[in-house]
Amino acid sequence: MSSSEEFQVIFDDVVVCAQMAEQTYEALCNNAAESSQQRTRRYIFRNREEANQRLFFQQRYDASGTPGFTPLQKCMAALRQLAYGIPPDALDESFRMSAKTTRDSLHYFYKTVIQFYDPKYLRKPTRNDILQLQAHHASVYGFPGMIESLDCLHWAWENCPTSYHGSINDINVLNRSPIFDNIYDGSAPDSSFEVRGTPYKYGYYLVDGIYPEYVVFVKSFTCPHGSRQFKRAQERARKDVECAFGALKKRWFILKKPAINLGEEKLQEIMYTCLILHNMIIEDEGRAICAFDEKETIPETQPIEIGGEEYMNRRAEIRCTEIFHNLRNDLVEHIYGIQNINLNLDPPDDSEDEFSENDFM
Numbered sequence: 001m002s003s004s005e006e007f008q009v010i011f012d013d014v015v016v017c018a019q020m021a022e023q024t025y026e027a028l029c030n031n032a033a034e035s036s037q038q039r040t041r042r043y044i045f046r047n048r049e050e051a052n053q054r055l056f057f058q059q060r061y062d063a064s065g066t067p068g069f070t071p072l073q074k075c076m077a078a079l080r081q082l083a084y085g086i087p088p089d090a091l092d093e094s095f096r097m098s099a100k101t102t103r104d105s106l107h108y109f110y111k112t113v114i115q116f117y118d119p120k121y122l123r124k125p126t127r128n129d130i131l132q133l134q135a136h137h138a139s140v141y142g143f144p145g146m147i148e149s150l151d152c153l154h155w156a157w158e159n160c161p162t163s164y165h166g167s168i169n170d171i172n173v174l175n176r177s178p179i180f181d182n183i184y185d186g187s188a189p190d191s192s193f194e195v196r197g198t199p200y201k202y203g204y205y206l207v208d209g210i211y212p213e214y215v216v217f218v219k220s221f222t223c224p225h226g227s228r229q230f231k232r233a234q235e236r237a238r239k240d241v242e243c244a245f246g247a248l249k250k251r252w253f254i255l256k257k258p259a260i261n262l263g264e265e266k267l268q269e270i271m272y273t274c275l276i277l278h279n280m281i282i283e284d285e286g287r288a289i290c291a292f293d294e295k296e297t298i299p300e301t302q303p304i305e306i307g308g309e310e311y312m313n314r315r316a317e318i319r320c321t322e323i324f325h326n327l328r329n330d331l332v333e334h335i336y337g338i339q340n341i342n343l344n345l346d347p348p349d350d351s352e353d354e355f356s357e358n359d360f361m
């Protein structure tokens with residue numbers, strides 16, 4: 001065999017080996033890609049806030065085996081801050097608890113209370129709730145169709161931004177409030193009633209003179225003339241909301257003192273927590289008007305498009321002053337015809353001195 005033929009044979013062997021090596025390399029790369037896809041760690045959503053919330057109210061031990069604070073001590077620290085309005089570092093000596101632990105106790109306490117008890121004690125009224133409220137107010141105060149009284153509770157914010165100062169009065173709070181959004185979008189339960197043979201579509205709230213003349217508001221007269229009985233009855237019924245605010249601030253002193261080092265969201269959650277605990281106490285004392293029914297089914301409604309024609313018609317209907325005056329005149333005649341109504345304006349006696357004029361806002 002000549003040298004050229006030997007070279008050709010060697011060259012062919014080298015080409016075959018190179019092709020085999022290339023095929024082996026491609027196979028190894030494909031296997032590695034497939035195995036890496038199988039081993040890729042999938043993203044798992046972890047709610048660290050909820051996890052910390054659950055672990056916080058468990059007694060834990062440090063590395064030396066010393067037990068930490070019990071769940072009862074942490075809840076008591078949070079309740080003391082709500083009830084007495086004390087700063088977090090005030091419990092350093094009595095509880096031997098650092099300011100951070102005390103602050104975290106309050107934070108996770110109101111988060112847990114809202115999570116578990118908001119659906120019951122801060123629920124939106126259902127049709128059954130509205131019927132119970134209307135029946136109660138009609139029998140006690142003589143106002144048929146009345147849902148409740150409406151007013152504002154002002155809680156000072158020490159670190160409030162400068163632009164907020166002096167701008168939040170009752171009217172601005174009402175304009176920013178979503179209280180009537182469910183009426184506008186059609187998801188509100190039926191609250192219709194009848195006075196002196198005249199049907200009305202919406203239940204109403206008793207308010208003072210600063211509020212606008214809406215269909216859902218009933219105001220007293222500035223100059224009552226011949227309607228003094230209605231004026232006294234309306235003011236007597238409105239005492240409830242003032243007494244409720246007074247009792248709320250008397251029971252939870254954190255609402256009486258200016259809030260320090262708290263953001264807007266935390267202020268809202270603390271207020272919700274105080275309302276939930278207040279409603280729990282009212283229910284435990286047997287003074288709740290509406291009984292909670294877990295089996296009650298709320299019918300589904302098709303929300304109306306915001307800004308649509310029907311939505312704007314509902315807004316205009318709520319602002320109809322003619323219906324406002326007709327309703328008030330019918331209520332004046334109705335109250336005048338009631339003989340056994342109690343027009344005593346003094347608040348009810350409270351053996352525990354729960355109400356105080358200094359607490360009324």
